[in-house]
Structures are given as C-alpha cells and as structure tokens.
Amino acid sequence: MKKLFLVLIVLPSILIVQMAVANEVKIGVTAPIDASDHASLQRGAKAFINNCLNCHSANYMRYNRLQDIGLTAKQIKDNLLFAGEKVGDTMTVAMNPKDAKKWFGVVPPDLSVEVRARGADWVYAYMRGFYRDETTPTGWNNIVFDKVAMPHVLYELQGEQILNHETHKLELVKPGKLSPSEYNAYIGDLTNYMAFMAEPGKQQRQQLGWWVLLFLGVMLVLARKLKAEYWKDIKKGND
Numbered sequence: 017m018k019k020l021f022l023v024l025i026v027l028p029s030i031l032i033v034q035m036a037v038a039n040e041v042k043i044g045v046t047a048p049i050d051a052s053d054h055a056s057l058q059r060g061a062k063a064f065i066n067n068c069l070n071c072h073s074a075n076y077m078r079y080n081r082l083q084d085i086g087l088t089a090k091q092i093k094d095n096l097l098f099a100g101e102k103v104g105d106t107m108t109v110a111m112n113p114k115d116a117k118k119w120f121g122v123v124p125p126d127l128s129v130e131v132r133a134r135g136a137d138w139v140y141a142y143m144r145g146f147y148r149d150e151t152t153p154t155g156w157n158n159i160v161f162d163k164v165a166m167p168h169v170l171y172e173l174q175g176e177q178i179l180n181h182e183t184h185k186l187e188l189v190k191p192g193k194l195s196p197s198e199y200n201a202y203i204g205d206l207t208n209y210m211a212f213m214a215e216p217g218k219q220q221r222q223q224l225g226w227w228v229l230l231f232l233g234v235m236l237v238l239a240r241k242l243k244a245e246y247w248k249d250i251k252k253g254n255d
C-alpha cells in the first residue's frame with residue numbers, strides 16, 4: 017500500500033515540481049503583474065494598441081472593456097481608437113492575414129489570451145529577449161523563442177542586443193531611446209495589460225472572493241451563537 021502511494025502520488029509530484037522549477041530557470045524573470053495598478057494597465061494598453069495591432073489581433077477584447085481599468089469612453093475614443101473604429105468594437109488587426117503569411121511565413125497569432133497560453137513571465141522575457149542574428153530572415157532572434165518570425169518591433173526603444181555565446185547572456189551593444197530599467201518598466205506595463213486582457217474578470221473575481229470569505233466568517237460566528245442558543249434550551253429542558 018505504501019509503495020503504491022509512493023509510485024502514484026509522490027513520484028509524479030516530484031517530477032511536476034522539478035519540471036516547473038526547470039521552466040522557471042529557463043525564463044529567469046518574473047513579470048510585475050498587478051491587476052489593481054490602473055496607471056500601469058493604461059500605459060500598457062496604449063503600448064499594446066500602438067505597437068502590436070498592426071500585425072496581431074486581440075479579437076476577444078473590446079475597446080470599451082478598457083473602462084474596467086479606469087478609462088472613460090471619451091478617453092478611449094480620443095486617444096486609442098484609429099479612424100473608423102467604435103468603442104464597442106473588438107481589437108482587430110490592421111494587416112491582411114494573406115500579406116502577413118507572405119511577409120513573415122506565418123500569420124501572427126491572436127494575442128487575446130496569449131498570457132494564459134504562455135504565462136506572463138514568458139511574455140515579459142520574450143519582449144525583452146530579442147537579439148541581433150544575421151542568419152535569420154528578419155535579422156532578429158529571440159532568447160526564449162528560437163528563430164522567431166517576428167521582428168523586434170520595439171528596437172528603437174530598447175536598442176540592440178547581441179547574444180554572448182559563452183555566457184549565454186544578452187548584451188546591449190547599441191542603446192535605445194529608453195534606459196534598460198525604463199524599457200523593463202515599459203514591457204512590465206505591456207505584460208500587465210496583456211494579463212488583464214487574457215482574464216479581464218480576474219480582479220472582480222478576486223474581490224468577490226474576499227466578500228465570500230467575509231460572509232462565511234460572519235455566518236460562522238452567527239451559527240455558533242445560534243448553536244449555543246439552541247443547546248441552552250435543550251440543556252434547560254433536561255434539567
């Protein structure tokens with residue numbers, strides 16, 4: 017019986033934990049996700065809309081959901097919508113998929129739930145992990161996505177990195193408009209926004225969770241009091 021327990025429960029658990037740890041080491045960074053930081057989410061939304069929707073869609077995301085992160089319908093309309101779009105529209109892609117296929121060899125995937133598919137840490141590492149590689153068609157490669165077909169669209173901000181093949185670390189060889197810590201913060205906001213987009217109801221759900229726990233706590237106190245009350249009468253009846 018003990019052996020069976022060991023084989024069926026303990027060993028697989030150890031394996032899973034080890035796999036998780038191995039994954040962690042490979043990515044090596046933790047995305048600064050904070051669903052309650054509306055200023056960060058707003059900066060991230062702007063970065064996403066300005067830089068990513070040329071090639072990617074976010075078909076499950078409607079512009080008016082940006083009201084959940086503190087923007088008014090007017091702000092969304094004035095600052096984030098391009099000609100012809102309405103606040104109720106979803107975030108569609110500017111590029112025709114056929115052209116995309118011709119240019120990149122693959123159609124850039126919809127990014128609505130990318131963070132749920134890959135994890136926030138991965139996306140955070142990916143957007144910081146582009147480096148120069150003359151052997152690829154775009155001239156770029158990526159430390160967490162080998163031979164990626166996406167060019168480094170934010171290289172003006174980050175600058176240019178190369179991969180040191182001895183240390184297997186990235187080195188900034190040409191600075192961009194942002195310092196490395198500013199760029200990390202920029203990508204942090206972008207990833208925070210993409211995490212919100214992948215699960216817009218998360219914050220509400222977590223808040224609801226606290227109310228449920230509070231309710232259960234109050235009920236516990238009341239139930240105990242009620243029980244004491246009932247038993248008092250029963251004890252009296254026995255006397």
Ligand code: HEC
Nearest residue numbers: 067068070071120122123124125130134163164165166169
């Ligand atoms: C010039 C077009 C273009 C732009 C602009 C662009 N991408 Fe991409 N992206 C691609 C292509 C093409 C791929 C597919 C890469 C592959 O499969 O090799 C891709 C892949 C990705 C992936 C990996 C998807 C996966 O899980 O396989 C992520 C994440 C991503 N892009 C994020 C972004 C973000 C965030 C932005 C905005 C800052 C952005 N992209 C802007 C073309 C683009």
